[in-house]
Amino acid sequence: MNRDIPEFSLQRMPIYLNFLRTLPDDGTYNYISSGAIAQALGLGEVLVRKDLAYTGCAGRPKVGYPRVELIAALEKFLCVNDSKCAVIVGAGGLGSALLSYGGFTNYGIELSCAFDNDPKKIGTYIGGKPVLPMDELNEGCKKYGAVLAIIAVPAAAAQTTAELLIKAGIKAILNFAPVQITAGDDVKVINIDVAANLAILASML
């Protein structure tokens, strides 16, 4: 759904959307300037204008960007209105926390279920979502029409899990296991290693 935009601009789109949605709806911010957005988010103001240009929402000299229209343009850009289905593999601490987190719907993402191989968890509901056995992964993903998946299994199982997911039709994976998952070019992967991020911070001190 979206074309030729620099990778880094795309990454900032949800940040803009998020920020604009938090502004009070009392008329104070019917218009907001790129400078104000830039300052709030710690970015350059030219950068903000360049990014926002990709949404197709035009700003007005002297007044700024119309907030409501800009939010709508960002939502359209990020396809927030076509609902997409996601599954989680691994219902441990992190998996459970994400199942209970409601923030995905802000981006039109519906978390439908989790998969795990712990008999104590299978059949239960976490955050209102069923925990299914691993051997129903393929079937389950297809039934729900899932295109997104979150991997929250131990490192040793992550790559295998990714391959199962890809076979089940998943097109993009958010991986929290502390290994780099690799996949073909037709599958997008973002790896988030929490401990590694803390280590990076530590070594910047």
Add this chain to the structure above:
Amino acid sequence: MNRDIPEFSLQRMPIYLNFLRTLPDDGTYNYISSGAIAQALGLGEVLVRKDLAYTGCAGRPKVGYPRVELIAALEKFLCVNDSKCAVIVGAGGLGSALLSYGGFTNYGIELSCAFDNDPKKIGTYIGGKPVLPMDELNEGCKKYGAVLAIIAVPAAAAQTTAELLIKAGIKAILNFAPVQITAGDDVKVINIDVAANLAILASML
């Protein structure tokens, strides 16, 4: 502890370390080439050599890099051997999951305690770490000598929390609340917005 290295190279250091540590210790990988590392991690091989050069560990033409020495060099580079103390603010689902996660010690990071304002949680232990009341945050951080913090509170409380942490002497913050936290130049911040990452993936499809 580390000097003039490109930001992006620094970010890959834990990835290299992680990968090298997972290799079997049976003599198969006494030496490993930049090409092999590159392939396993989906990077360019020249890039790998450039990155590894920053660690000061020299590779040998024709054989590659000595694995054990390279791991040691990466550990030294990332200061894995000086123990650093971290705290978590927010003992909800995500905070609890991180308290129970043991992976921080791989990078010399000791998670000492959590802070929360829920009376039901205060006084309990999660993952063996005490949950302290929010109003002991300043005192607690100082007592433990914490320099790192993880924010896992609701968005509305995140910026305020960050400011309390900074006052308590915290120098780097990993923020999971879905808002961009801003801080002075002397405090490092990494913001990780899980839902936003999933939204980015979704819009790349």
Add this chain to the structure above:
DNA sequence: TAGATTGTTAATCGATTAACAATC
């Protein structure tokens, strides 16, 4: 009108890749 702000074009900066000499 004057001033503020957008949008665009050119310049800069930094990261990655290509080319290739050095070396074991």
Add this chain to the structure above:
DNA sequence: TAGATTGTTAATCGATTAACAATC
């Protein structure tokens, strides 16, 4: 020796920033 691999220098690529004209 020949071949594989490192390490470095130069070229490329992409992202950010600076400069400035357009506009309300």
